[in-house]
Amino acid sequence: MQPPPSPPSGRFLYRLRFEKTGSARFYSHLDMMRLYERALRRTGFPISLSAGFNPRPRITFLSALPLGVESVDEWVEIELTEAWEAEEFLKRFEGQFPDGLRVKEAAKAVGRVAAVEAEYEAELGSKTVDVAALLSRKEIPVERKTPEGPMRTVDIRPWILRVESAGGILTFAIRITDGGSARPEEVLRELGIPGTRVMRTKTVMAAKK
Numbered sequence: 001m002q003p004p005p006s007p008p009s010g011r012f013l014y015r016l017r018f019e020k021t022g023s024a025r026f027y028s029h030l031d032m033m034r035l036y037e038r039a040l041r042r043t044g045f046p047i048s049l050s051a052g053f054n055p056r057p058r059i060t061f062l063s064a065l066p067l068g069v070e071s072v073d074e075w076v077e078i079e080l081t082e083a084w085e086a087e088e089f090l091k092r093f094e095g096q097f098p099d100g101l102r103v104k105e106a107a108k109a110v111g112r113v114a115a116v117e118a119e120y121e122a123e124l125g126s127k128t129v130d131v132a133a134l135l136s137r138k139e140i141p142v143e144r145k146t147p148e149g150p151m152r153t154v155d156i157r158p159w160i161l162r163v164e165s166a167g168g169i170l171t172f173a174i175r176i177t178d179g180g181s182a183r184p185e186e187v188l189r190e191l192g193i194p195g196t197r198v199m200r201t202k203t204v205m206a207a208k209k
Helices: 022-026 029-043 087-093 131-136 184-190
Strands: 012-020 059-061 070-080 101-108 113-123 141-145 151-155 160-166 169-177 198-207
Touching (some): 113 184
Antiparallel strands (some): 059 070
């Protein structure tokens, strides 16, 4: 097996774990990029920039979190032009983000990784769901709007790994692939509980090929 790719000489890769909860769940991917760029500049980290006419900080979020979904296990990779102690990220980022965003861990990374699975949790309260009926389906077609505008049908069943319901809590896991993934709101809608507040509790990663 080939080792995961590492950044070129003169660039140092760091992987940060953070949470996105409360009102922060409504920040878009673009919002998150801007927040991290500003925080990095304010704290004085020597950011590695991309090449080209419009250089951008090398910041990569390892999984796409749907708007409105909370998470306690999000990951971002950041490249610097100098080596720093990982603990400096926690110190310097303290108080740099709005409420609901908090960096929990930081470590120097040897090679890049990719998200391959995400686990979610939702409170059902007195609601009941038929998990067995969902999992017994060979296909679960859902309608999605394409970037061009028209709707298209997507079968999300291959991406649903497991779904369980116990003690008023629904837990489910979704596979993340280069070809796509199921969205948590799609799973909830198919179970008959659209609009239920959901949180990502774990992101599983593997070495990037």
